[in-house]
Amino acid sequence: MIDAGLKSPVTRKSGVALWRQIADQMRQAIGTGVLGADGRLPPEIALSERFGVNRHTVRSAIAALVQEGVLRAEQGRGTFVESRKRLSYPISARTRFSTGLRDQTRDRRSTLLADMVEPASSRVAEALKLTAGADVIRLETLSEADGRPVSRATSWFEAQRFAGFAKAYAKTSSITASFKQFGIDDYFRHSTLVSARHADAADLADLKLSPGAIVLVAVAINVDPEGKPIQFAETRFAADRVELTVSTEA
Amino acid sequence: MIDAGLKSPVTRKSGVALWRQIADQMRQAIGTGVLGADGRLPPEIALSERFGVNRHTVRSAIAALVQEGVLRAEQGRGTFVESRKRLSYPISARTRFSTGLRDQTRDRRSTLLADMVEPASSRVAEALKLTAGADVIRLETLSEADGRPVSRATSWFEAQRFAGFAKAYAKTSSITASFKQFGIDDYFRHSTLVSARHADAADLADLKLSPGAIVLVAVAINVDPEGKPIQFAETRFAADRVELTVSTEA
DNA sequence: GTTGATTTGTCCGTATGTATA
C-alpha cells in the first residue's frame, strides 16, 4: 500500500455495512499512522466528509472502535487513539515463543486450555511421520500479552515418546522447558506455512475478537537435532495485534 | 482449528450481513475440506438448517461464491465446488518469485503497472539504508497465475545505483534478470515481515477481490552478496489464493 | 415413458436494519 490512506471509497450493497467498512479502514489507518498520528482524531464532520458518508455513519464506526478499545471519545473534547503497539512474533530456525516476545511485553502468560490423547489424523500423522491412527497428545493453549489474547495454538506430539507432556506443560507453561524433561535440550523449526482467513466463532471467543476480524494461521513442524519431527502445531494469531517476522539468514 | 466446521453460529446485527458471514464460513470450510470434500455441496435446505437461517440467505451466500468462482450451481442437479488449488509461495534466503511458483502453474505473468522516481520516505530510506529524501525508483507490479491475479507489489530501489531498472524489468518481467543487468548475479532475502489485513479499495480492484477479502502483506528487504540492501518491497497477496511457506533450514 | 422425489430458480409479501436528509 502506497498511501491510499483514507481515500478508499466505501462500497455499498457489498454485504458489509458502511459503518463497519469505515471502522475497518480507520483501524488500519490508525495502525499505519495515516490517521490520528498525533493521538487525536479529526472531528466527526471532517471524517464524514472524507469518507463521503453521513456523520451518523462515522459515529457508528467510532462507537465500534471505542468498544474494541482502539479509540476513546470524550464529549466536548474529541476522539483519541488508545495507543497499543503491534507485537512482532519471530519465525526462524531457533524460534522460541517466550524468547521472541520477552522484550516487547511486560506481562506474558500461557494457559493450557485442554489436553487429550487421540488417534492421529492423516494430516497430523504425515507431519509427525507416524502411521495414521497412532496415538498423539493434543494441547490446546492460549497466549496473552499485557492482558490481551495474542494467539491460540493447537499442538500435537507423539503420545508414546512424550507421555505426560501435558502435565509438564501445565507446570512450566513452556514447550521448551517441557521438551527438556524428555531429554530434548534443543530443537528447530523445520517449516512454517503461513496463511490468513476470517476468524471463526471459536477464534472470536478465544482471542476476544470482533466479527469480521482476521487471524494469521501458522502451521509449523518442529524437529529434534536428529531431524525427527517432535511437534506439529497450528497457531492462530490475532492479525490486528501481531505481525510475523521471518529472518532468513543464509 | 480443530473441527469447528460448520457449527460456527452466525452473528446478527454485527455490521456484517448474514449471507456474507455464511459465504466466508463456506469458503473456508470448502478450503479445508470440511465442506464439499466430494466436490458437491449439501442441498440448500440442509445448509440453511445447519446455519440456522432461511434458505434464501444461504442462496445469497452461494450466489456470492458462484460470482467469486468458488462454486457452480446447476438447476435440478446441485451445487458443486470449482476446484482451485491454493498456490504456495516460498519465503527463504534464496527466494525467487518465478522459481518458486514455476512448478505450480501453467501460465504465470508479471505486469509492470507503473514506475517513477521519487524521494525516499523515511520508511523506505531506513530499509535501503539511504539518507531520507534520496531519489528512489518505485515499481508497481502485478503477478497473475492461470489468468487470476495473485499478488500486487510495490518495490523501491536506489535510483542512483539502478538507473533504468524499470526499463530492464519491462523487458524481462523479472527482478532477478534485471539485477543481472546491473552486475548482481546473486542476492538474498534478508528479512520478511508478514501481516494480514482487509483488502482496501486498491487491492480489491487490482487483485479482483470481493469486499471483505483478506490480503497477506509481506514486507521484505533483499540484499546483495555484500549484505547491502538493494530492494525494499511490500507485496499484497490474495489470502484465499496464496499461502506462504517459510523454510528455515538451520 | 411416466411418475415422483430431489434440488435449484423465481416470485410474492412482510419485518427489520442501515443510511440519508
Add this chain to the structure above:
DNA sequence: GTATACATACGGACAAATCAA
C-alpha cells in the same frame, strides 16, 4: 426526533431441471 429509501432476512409457494424407481 422524524421521514424516506434501500438492503437484508424471513416465510411460503410454485416453476424448472434432473434423476431414479
